[in-house]
Amino acid sequence: MGPVHESALDLRVSDLLTSDLLWNKKRIDQFLPAFSTQIQGLRPSRKGAEDAYVWTPLTTGIYSARSGYNATAQASHCPSAPISQPEAEFNWLKDIWSTKTSPKLKLFLWSTIQGALPLGVELQKRGLNAAALCPRCKEVETAMHTFFLCPFAKEVWNHVPFKTPVHIAEDMDFKSAIVKFRQALCLPPIGVRSPLLPWVCWSLWTARNKLIFEDKTNPPIEIATRGLAAALEWDQAQAVMISKTNPNIPQRAAPVRLISLDTENPCFVDAAWDSTAKRAGTAWILNKHLPHHARSGSQIFDNVNSPLMAESLALRNGIEELIKAGVQSTTVFSDCQTLIRAIVNKSQIKEAYGVLQDIDRLSSLFVSICFQFIPRSQNRETDFLAKQALQAHCCLIPYV
Structure with a gap:
């Protein structure tokens, strides 16, 4: 934060406006030079409209019970983070609970982040006498290793047709990985519009369990294909559900309708x-x-x-x-x-x-x-x- 003039502590907004309700740039630069650009970007009413409170989480500025609940839930999940977070930061509401995927997979992602999956490291933390090594490569079995860093997992992701590859660093955690996959687009002709990360991770998880409990293994391309097929099936089911709920929704884009301009003045x-x-x-x-x-x-x-x-x-x-x-x-x-x-x-x-x-x-x-x-x-x-x-x-x- 830049310097603030001592006299600015007693200023009112009206002290920074001219008689015709425009910003007085000279006074702003004198008392609040560090905030000059931000202040002049605001547009006060020129007709003397009364001030009003606004609810910042919504663009309308009007409070609703739903937005209040969402803001509270987000703050409770991320107590140290502000309600409005930068795009580069993990957001519980955006990245888990509001993501377009199956409710089962939302719970699966939540369990992974919370350390609730029975991975080797998590089991040993709880005092269980279990192997802490990956059943495939014998490295320490963590969530990041199982889903991204294991050579087998890397091979699976290589078979997923993303428009641009997603690079996962060794020191990343699962939240950071989710953020990295936000903009990952699936190339046609697969046609999957929902996020692929939950489906591929779930496919990796079920394949890991089959290896441990049934001693069955499948090639990486088959694991990737299962995840893609499940995502596509869920995507298509949602489209059918929407069309049944809203039968009047047009299947094609409506032609542009010309507006009559034959009006007075x-x-x-x-x-x-x-x-x-x-x-x-x-x-x-x-x-x-x-x-x-x-x-x-x-x-x-x-x-x-x-x-x-x-x-x-x-x-x-x-x-x-x-x-x-x-x-x-x-x-x-x-x-x-x-x-x-x-x-x-x-x-x-x-x-x-x-x-x-x-x-x-x-x-x-x-x-x-x-x-x-x-x-x-x-x-x-x-x-x-x-x-x-x-x-x-x-x-x-x-x-x-």
């Missing part, structure tokens, strides 16, 4: 976002299908942290321009479905709370205003204006 908004510079170009077009009455404009915003924030700023800017033009009735079109859904359903998005509050207050000034999602193909002119504005401002164009 249609206004189109869009944004282009530069992920490197954290800058957004926004644009709006009013009455684009009436050439003699068409109006358009664009604006640049700095310190924009996401594409969703960029789209929110573009929509607010478009509404403000409509008010300046004296428009009383309009339909606002945007190709950001998440934003339109939040506005229509009057739900919240915590990162855009202030902007959404402004949009709600500005909407009350119209006699009639509607918000409509349209496919990007019907918003190309506005998209071009937004990108053109961003390009004119900076040569970097890594649009997202």
